[in-house]
Amino acid sequence: MSSELHTDIAIIGAGPAGIAAAIAACAQGAHVTLVDDNPRPGGQIWRGGPSQAPASASSTFRQLADSQARLLSGFRVAAIPAPGQLLLEDPHRAQVLRYGKLIIASGARERLLPFPGWTLPGVTGAGGLQALVKGGLDVRDQHIVLAGTGPLLLASAATLRAAGAQVLLIAEQAPWSQLARFGWALKAYPAKLAQAASLAWQLGGVPYHHASHVLAALGQTRLEGVQLQLGARTLTLPCDWLGVGYGLLPNTELLRALHCQISQGAAEVDALMQTSQAGIYAVGEATGIGGVDKALLEGRIAGLAATGAAAAAQALAPKRKRQLAFAALLDKHFALQPAITQLAQPDTLVCRCEDVSHASLQLFDSWREAKLQTRCGMGACQGRICGAACESLYGWQGSGDRPPLLPTRLGSLLEPTLAKANPT
Amino acid sequence: MKVQLFIDGQAHLATLGSNLAAALAGLPGRCSVSGQPRAALCGMGVCFECRVTIDGQPHQRACQRVVYEGMEVAREL
Ligand SMILES: Cc1cc2nc3c(=O)[nH]c(=O)nc-3n(C[C@H](O)[C@H](O)[C@H](O)COP(=O)(O)OP(=O)(O)OC[C@H]3O[C@@H](n4cnc5c(N)ncnc54)[C@H](O)[C@@H]3O)c2cc1C
Numbered sequence: 001m002s003s004e005l006h007t008d009i010a011i012i013g014a015g016p017a018g019i020a021a022a023i024a025a026c027a028q029g030a031h032v033t034l035v036d037d038n039p040r041p042g043g044q045i046w047r048g049g050p051s052q053a054p055a056s057a058s059s060t061f062r063q064l065a066d067s068q069a070r071l072l073s074g075f076r077v078a079a080i081p082a083p084g085q086l087l088l089e090d091p092h093r094a095q096v097l098r099y100g101k102l103i104i105a106s107g108a109r110e111r112l113l114p115f116p117g118w119t120l121p122g123v124t125g126a127g128g129l130q131a132l133v134k135g136g137l138d139v140r141d142q143h144i145v146l147a148g149t150g151p152l153l154l155a156s157a158a159t160l161r162a163a164g165a166q167v168l169l170i171a172e173q174a175p176w177s178q179l180a181r182f183g184w185a186l187k188a189y190p191a192k193l194a195q196a197a198s199l200a201w202q203l204g205g206v207p208y209h210h211a212s213h214v215l216a217a218l219g220q221t222r223l224e225g226v227q228l229q230l231g232a233r234t235l236t237l238p239c240d241w242l243g244v245g246y247g248l249l250p251n252t253e254l255l256r257a258l259h260c261q262i263s264q265g266a267a268e269v270d271a272l273m274q275t276s277q278a279g280i281y282a283v284g285e286a287t288g289i290g291g292v293d294k295a296l297l298e299g300r301i302a303g304l305a306a307t308g309a310a311a312a313a314q315a316l317a318p319k320r321k322r323q324l325a326f327a328a329l330l331d332k333h334f335a336l337q338p339a340i341t342q343l344a345q346p347d348t349l350v351c352r353c354e355d356v357s358h359a360s361l362q363l364f365d366s367w368r369e370a371k372l373q374t375r376c377g378m379g380a381c382q383g384r385i386c387g388a389a390c391e392s393l394y395g396w397q398g399s400g401d402r403p404p405l406l407p408t409r410l411g412s413l414l415e416p417t418l419a420k421a422n423p424t
Numbered sequence: 425m426k427v428q429l430f431i432d433g434q435a436h437l438a439t440l441g442s443n444l445a446a447a448l449a450g451l452p453g454r455c456s457v458s459g460q461p462r463a464a465l466c467g468m469g470v471c472f473e474c475r476v477t478i479d480g481q482p483h484q485r486a487c488q489r490v491v492y493e494g495m496e497v498a499r500e501l
């Protein structure tokens with residue numbers, strides 16, 4: 001069975017940015033198709049969909065439901081068969097989507113860096129663990145340690161605690177001086193400050209250690225404990241789950257595959273959110289990590305701009321300056337300390353798909369060489385995890401994304417040919 | 425509400441609407457190329473560590489799938 005869908009505006013990613021873009025574009029009378037890999041819309045922050053979203057999100061979800069946008073949940077973009085077309089795939093089918101304009105709201109993933117024991121079941125990302133709990137993981141009375149860097153550690157801890165977990169401690173790698181400067185700068189952002197204060201209140205009693213990090217996850221076939229560096233001392237603690245995440249990285253695979261200009265790991269856009277490719281827009285975390293307010297605003301701007309409402313889009317552009325300034329603060333104050341990139345031991349696996357060790361990768365100077373000799377980055381995740389690790393550890397840039405974007409079924413790749421042969 | 429799913433033929437109860445990686449609760453779903461047990465890492469569809477066979481379809485990301493009544497999960501160990 002093959003079929004083709006048509007739409008004026010295709011939006012990839014149904015997080016806050018994609019949803020805001022869909023609402024704005026629909027209000028202009030465009031036909032909009034919103035595609036997301038997840039079973040429900042909402043992206044990372046509103047992962048559980050409308051039924052579990054906080055009150056602040058409910059009006060956004062209501063506007064989406066009231067709009068005429070076609071929502072394709074559980075579909076991912078698998079390949080780009082031709083300009084103006086995307087090949088979408090779900091576990092059962094593949095479909096070609098033809099579009100007039102494209103808005104990429106692909107969000108961010110966590111930066112996950114290798115340390116001894118990080119491959120043990122029970123070790124997850126910090127936001128990853130939060131995502132699993134939002135997805136129904138039962139953590140009641142489980143002992144959990146969170147580590148890494150950035151505000152996501154606090155948001156994750158609050159979710160885990162509300163779900164009944166015992167968060168033993170949070171290890172933040174940034175030194176106190178950086179955190180204090182960040183806290184001071186937050187004064188210019190009352191909404192963010194209020195959010196931080198509310199998190200701090202919810203986390204009352206959970207020790208928050210600065211200049212601290214995980215040294216190793218301990219256990220044979222499953223996580224049993226963790227060894228931590230807390231300031232100048234080390235501590236070993238038994239625990240059931242360990243969530244470690246070193247900040248967020250924009251998802252740029254689709255943008256790169258479409259030859260959109262990327263700089264410093266994020267999509268380059270103009271004031272109306274257009275990328276270097278005409279008719280292709282990028283919004284939200286994909287243009288730089290700045291959180292939900294930036295995502296919502298950029299989505300609106302692109303939704304308007306892509307449907308010809310340039311003046312209305314332009315009018316919102318000044319508000320974006322403030323969001324970008326906040327993004328710059330995050331970047332500066334939670335920059336990685338050198339110790340974090342030196343945790344891997346010679347036998348620590350850096351590429352988890354192909355089981356390639358730190359010792360074997362240290363022999364190479366570039367991705368290309370390492371790939372050819374070790375298959376690093378050539379497994380199922382296609383460098384999405386080890387790419388960031390190799391960049392942080394060895395300074396190698398870009399793992400070289402080539403279509404297909406994700407491991408795909410052969411039948412799906414034949415879909416455009418079949419669609420042409422049997423027009424519906 | 426609970427649904428019944430089967431993991432390697434054994435019946436398990438999971439909350440309706442939860443995702444399969446959450447229902448597996450850290451139980452390894454696959455073995456790495458050198459034989460290590462692996463379970464969900466990123467929780468968001470990126471790392472492919474949570475792969476299992478679902479209703480006969482191999483290499484499905486458990487974290488991107490919602491559980492349903494009668495779902496048959498085979499671990500790839
Ligand atoms: C694990 C995690 C947890 C987070 N938790 C919080 C939190 O609790 N509070 C908070 O304020 N912020 C949180 N954040 C930060 C979050 O990035 C922003 O708050 C906000 O969700 C960004 O919105 P967005 O629309 O730009 O991206 P996202 O919300 O990330 O949405 C992007 C969507 O695009 C989809 N997608 C990407 N590529 C494709 C493709 N090729 N095909 C189909 N679909 C695709 C993704 O599956 C995702 O649903 C979290 C981030 C992460 C990574």
Ligand code: FES
Nearest residue numbers: 467469471472487
């Ligand atoms: S846990 Fe990473 S893809 Fe499922």
